Amino acid sequence: MVAPLVVAVTGLNATDNPGPGVGVIRSLLHARDPGLRVVGLAYDAMEPGVYADGLVDDVFLIPYPSQGVEPLRERLAYIRRRVGFNVVIPTLDAELPAFVDLAPELAAQGVGTLLPTREQLDLRCKAKLAALGAQGLPVPASRVLTDVAGLYTIHEAFPYPIVVKGPYYGAKVAHTLDEAVHAFHAMAAQWGFPVIVQQFVAGQELCVLAVGDGRGGLVGAVQMRKTVITDKGKGWAGVAIRDEGLDALTATFMKASRWRGPCELEVIRDAAGGYHVLEVNPRFPAWCFLSAGAGMNLPFAVAELAAGRAPAALADYRVGTMFVRIALDQITDMAPFSSMSTAGEIVRSEGASR
Template identity: 50%
Template sequence: MNPARPRLTVALTGLNAVDSPGPGVAVARALRESPAYDVRLIGLSYEALEPGIYLPDLFARSYQLPYPSAGTAALRTRLLEIHEREQLDVIIPNFDAELYNFGRLAPELAAHGIHTFLPTAAQLEMRDKLNLAAFGAEHGLQVPADMRLFGVADIPKAAAQLGWPLVLKGRYYDATVCHTPAQAEQAFWQLQARWGAPVLAQQFVAGQEINVAGLADGRGGLLSAVPMRKLFITDKGKAWAGITIADDALPALARRFAAATRWRGGFELELMRTAAGELFIMEINPRFPAWIYLAVGAGHNQPAALLQLARGEAVSDFNEYAVGKMFVRYAWDLVVDNADFQQMASVGEL
């Protein structure tokens, strides 16, 4: 412990550092570099094989949570059990699907001394994939046209309206570019089985993929925006390598989003720049991206600033970020005792 900095115990989710990684491990690394606090980290997982659980250099302890589908009451009970043992100061959820439950619990958690800084339910809804086109139209932002699919019978209508190829997206995650009706039907059943209905059909936009990691103050102000161009993309569409770029249009777009929504906390803009230079918003993720540690390397420690926001402290706008900083993700085999896995799987803590 560094006596020059006050100690905070911070719990966070998103520990699934796999081929489609959650943000939790990257957020944890950022928090360990907080200039304001000496951070003790508690991992919160949904599966016993989430790799972040087995990183003792990052997480002092890890606990299993009930799935978001179990509802708010089950989450409340488990969080208060963990709080009784660990005396949590801040919780940072890092999955889209869990944010509604955490948001509902935020006032009660605050009464127990657990701070959060989360988007409101209304903010989550306005940027939801199913509402994104309407949000773009309302605020003059370019968003691909889309259509909700409630069954495979809707696919021909969507293709006639949006054209081929057709992008099919799950309610929370996953997207598939479909070039034929057969591909679209297969993708529909897979996405519906995993994420439920409706499935979203979106107009395909060709171009260069760019992402922006942002942090907003909840009053309409943007504190930080770090743009990244993807250099290598996995078959799941995830960035496996990227580089920070200079483009004034990108922070400006993030600023418009923060002002229009009065967004609270971290977010990610997934953008497509066409050959003609147009910027389309493909998705808006309501939390830090898995590549958020690149922003730290570029000089903007957004997760560390979020701790200050959660505790009601003033946070100044970040200065310039470093351009030309790269990240390259890698796989690392963790060798752990089976006893540790059994402990997590059976008892729900490690």
């Protein structure tokens, strides 16, 4: 008899700019795997996913990645003793280096992960994306700048408008040199160097949720077009699509990077039918529940692979399946919040003793 999956998941910050954790957990629950239990890992007592009905069995605060690996290692060890878990799925960019570093020792303790290497993480960072262009991935023309002087000749490389991006987050479209200089200083002040300047490409915003096997192959992928976009540029509704161009592009990325685990490709399809990969996110996207809803449950497949199980062959997904996000008010009394803020945990399951 196979041990039941107990999966620890981060990213419960289901705000209007949501973390992927809630989507990952709903996908896991959707699989109705016997004995499956979910342990939520949160960074703040007020992360909404903590309070969602029937979502997590147990939930624990964990230290921020900026606190270093050691506090995280200790906290995970405590949680393992308290309620046990055999898979962990980190879902936030900033925590990935720490979890990647901890993966070997977690594995030695019987906790599985499906994560890229540090080198693969570096490869897809914004400043390096252009290098993937050399390996056959269509990326927009870009320049990595550490000095504003580089902007004065940018029009010789590609025409305005341009997108000025920070190294981790933030993007501004600039139509003139003046706007670009302003955006450059704003990005540098907020996010530091380098500043990435990218050719602006217009078209349909498409996303691919893909899971790589770490050997250049694809476990599975679901394609989606955003149909409602919020003022923050986040997809609020979308539809599963099938585009052979995206298939080819996904396969190229997997082959070039030998990616292990989940990732999201953000792609623009221009009016002429050309593709431009804007970004590669090294984790599940917030909309990943669409994959379960459309019949190809990639979060569950990742959990099974991480646990060392051979997952059942993935069925293809149903094109035309839609997701529509809604805002929902959860009602809770003070007790769970009190427990989270003073003890840093809510334990409902019988935990490891079960």
